[in-house]
Amino acid sequence: MKLGVVGLPNVGKSTIFNALTSNKAESANYPFCTIEPNVGIVAVPDERLDVLTKMYNSKRTVPASIEFVDIAGIVKGASQGEGLGNKFLSHIRETDAIIHVVRCFQDSTIIHVEGDVNPIRDIETINLELILADLESVNKRLDKASKQAKTGTKDAVKEYNLLLAIKAELEKEKPARSCKFTADEYELAKTFFLLTTKPTIYCANIAEGDISNPSNNPHFVAVAKKAEQEDNTVIAVSGKIEEEIAQAPENEKNELRELYCIKDSGLNQLIKASYNLLGLISFLTAGEQETRAWTIIKGTKAPQAAGKIHTDFERGFIKAEIVAYADLISAGSMLKAKELGKVRSEGKEYVMKDGDVTLFRFNV
Secondary structure, eight states: OEEEEEOSTTSSHHHHHHHHHTOOOOOOSSTTOOOSOEEEEEEOOOHHHHHHHHHHTOSEEEOOEEEEEEOOOOOTTGGGTOTTHHHHHHHHHTOSEEEEEEEOOOOTTSOOTTSSOOHHHHHHHHHHHHHHHHHHHHHHHHHHHHHHHTTTOHHHHHHHHHHHHHHHHHHTTOOGGGSOOOHHHHHHHHTTTOGGGSOEEEEEEOOGGGTTOGGGOHHHHHHHHHHHHTTOEEEEEOHHHHHHHHHSOHHHHHHHHHHTTOSSOHHHHHHHHHHHHTTEEEEEEEOSSEEEEEEEETTOBHHHHHHHHOHHHHHTEEEEEEEEHHHHHHHSSHHHHHHTTOOEEEOTTOBOOTTEEEEEEEOO
């Protein structure tokens, strides 16, 4: 899973990226500090892994992970090549979802490309550029699709009609995801690689003094309201605080969290929200050698989940021995869970659930 971190120049994208990934991406007070995208792999926080590691005395623990990409700042006219324009947009196309960093803090020492802090205007600037870029892509594709649709082929007609519906939304300055897609249409729309079909989280970068109560920040309140209207998610983060904590020695991190009254960091919330955004869940495996979280899409059946571990597991799938994480912890051990009848034997049609502690049986 790859998520693009986007926003106007100087909104704190690279600062937040550095805190997320413990990376050293350049962060400076001028536009286009980031040119080539920086990439970092981040573990998905999952307290269940620590508990299972202790229970099984596992030699190593492997969490699920997300790839974050810090993409160059966008400006007005990017869809027409302004700033880093087309290069920027091509980097977004390669991601699965968007983390849109919005500046919600005042700081006269940090230049704002528009001269003042106005997060709703900033959001609309970027959204419009993505819409215009998609409109250009749709118009190009329509030229070809209209010729193919004249043949009367069912698939060609379906594609042509879907492109027309998307174009109508884009011309209203609405993102393509505002279309009411059927499941089949959504799968077809994904093949268009449009920017505005990508799910989005707004990451409101607030001042240090607002972190304990973001609702006191009127800019954050405005972004939260817009996110609700768009059925998007918003997370409040103080980039400066999170970067300070990320760079501190391990034995000082908890002290800093207490100092800033942070229970669950904004970054942890952002990582979890990103994971959920794409409809992903984790099933768990545990043993003496390793405790691990495996990422699958909601609705995945047991054989396909087994294939995440090894293709032979899917090919020779016999059954899955599964216990819900909560039941295993309540029992205290796998042996006790079996005695209590909490371990189930599931077949090929079983749909995996988040937190299933699983042992696959297979034969090849």
